[in-house]
Amino acid sequence: MNHFANRFNLSKKLRFRNCKASSLRLLAIFAFTSVFTAYNNSIEAAIEDSPKTVVDEVWQIVNNEFVDRGFNRVDWRQQRQELLRKNYTDNAEAYQAIRHSLKSLGDPYTRFLDPDEFEQLTSQTSGELSGVGIRLAIDESNNQLVVVEPLVDSPAAEAGIESGDRIVKIDNRPTELMSIEQASQAIKGEVGTEVNLQIARQGEPNFDVVLERAQIELPSVDYRLDSENGNKVGYIKLDEFSSHAAEQMQQAIEELSEKQASGFVLDLRGNPGGLLFSSVEIARMWLEKGEIVSTIDRQGGNQEFSANGKALTDLPLVVLVDGYSASASEILAGALKENQRATVVGTKTYGKGTVQSVHSLSDGSGLAVTIARYYPPSGIDINHKGIAPDIQVDLTMEEQTNLSTNPTLIGTKDDPQYARAISILRDYLFESSESLPAAVTK
Structure with missing residues (x-):
């Protein structure tokens, strides 16, 4: 998008x-x-x-x-x-x-x-918000949680998160039944704390990314x-x-x-x-x-x-x-x-x-x-x-x-x-x- x-x-x-x-x-x-x-x-x-x-x-x-x-x-x-x-x-x-x-x-x-x-x-x-700096959407074709884009200079961007990545789990919790609001709430947290995201990317095996939350300036x-x-x-x-x-x-x-x-x-x-x-x-x-x-x-x-x-x-x-x-x-x-x-x-x-x-x-x-x-x-x-x-x-x-x-x-x-x-x-x-x-x- x-x-x-x-x-x-x-x-x-x-x-x-x-x-x-x-x-x-x-x-x-x-x-x-x-x-x-x-x-x-x-x-x-x-x-x-x-x-x-x-x-x-x-x-x-x-x-x-x-x-x-x-x-x-x-x-x-x-x-x-x-x-x-x-x-x-x-x-x-x-x-x-x-x-x-x-x-x-x-x-x-x-x-x-x-x-x-x-x-x-x-x-x-x-x-501003405390988080990792990603915009999320639900893919209506399969009800999966998808990264629309990582924000510039955010922890997500620095960790290599890409547009189109699917977030399968948040701190080991499956996302398939989560709403956007529930997923956002799970990802947000105090500055300096960590969140573990399991990522599914086309053509690659699933992998985990540990991100440290930061204060994010929203464009x-x-x-x-x-x-x-x-x-x-x-x-x-x-x-x-x-x-x-x-x-x-x-x-x-x-x-x-x-x-x-x-x-x-x-x-x-x-x-x-x-x-x-x-x-x-x-x-x-x-x-x-x-x-x-x-x-x-x-x-x-x-x-x-x-x-x-x-x-x-x-x-x-x-x-x-x-x-x-x-x-x-x-x-x-x-x-x-x-x-x-x-x-x-x-x-x-x-x-x-x-x-x-x-x-x-x-x-x-x-x-x-x-x-x-x-x-x-x-x-x-x-x-x-x-x-x-x-x-x-x-x-x-x-x-x-x-x-x-x-x-x-x-x-x-x-x-x-x-x-x-x-x-x-x-x-x-x-x-x-x-x-x-x-x-x-x-």
Whole structure:
């Protein structure tokens, strides 16, 4: 499977998961903060060392931070009394009560995360995980666990693991009945510990590989240089705005510029979002001047972010979006469109105009709570509305099926939205060359 295609599919599966994290509060779509709750002595004594501890932590955070001070016309203080009046036999029962209570706020992005969900979120948004650095898939023809690819400079790559290798056993446990999630969980572990993989490779006898787990930086950016009708085009696929996305984007722009790219296609299709500050940093790489985004919290406080005059390139740019481009993707696309820095091609974006903070709770679970709304430079509210592209390019059902079943076609001439982007760049470059003196164009 093509690397770009695999990442695209992964991002589509993640499209409704607004998984974000940062140590900066309002500078991120999600911000990891430690939880501090002030209890009075009587309440503390009643709920200490019980599931009610987490219940009250959640209530306090929402009470202090939720963007809607009216709590969707819910009596939030009464909610606390009802929550703490109940006796919970275990954490699972408390989690269910928390989720039911949060649902009354009418905000799908304010949500509770159990410890496993919270661990998964932190790995994704930090752009790091503890493991051996392999992407896995299930071969549907035989239900076997297959290596899609080893990540660059990972323990798996250094040990010679190859794309197409089948993992037969993990620490002597057969994988034939494992799901992707179960296999991933078995391979992950603390940095410095070891995992034994039994590998089946075509034409060779099965062999064992012992890998030492390490902290792995996950790639958020894939890029390549395409030759399109005599023009060199830098194609960049941004899957999510993790904490490492900006540095990876900078590397992509600089390397493609050094290879004499004459224009860029930035693909944000299927990108569910990520860190607000990451989107601002990336926008500044493309935008020399102009506003990027502003946020307004429950107090009416307004933070504005603008370009800083340090753009890495001024070459022509086309941005690809679709209905799964959300959150930070919409911030970047909106800033580039409204500052007339890029032509946006595709279909209307998802329409998520809110900012979340993510808190770790005392039992390892977590809470995402909406703390602000954000607006593109024009000040329009995109929540539930999305950003309309400059040029609408819809995919027919046949085209969608073709790209879904043949993901290696994504970002090629058989991808109608990419093909339209190339056409726009070609026309732009032709017009630019026509305006130059003849001596320069010979």
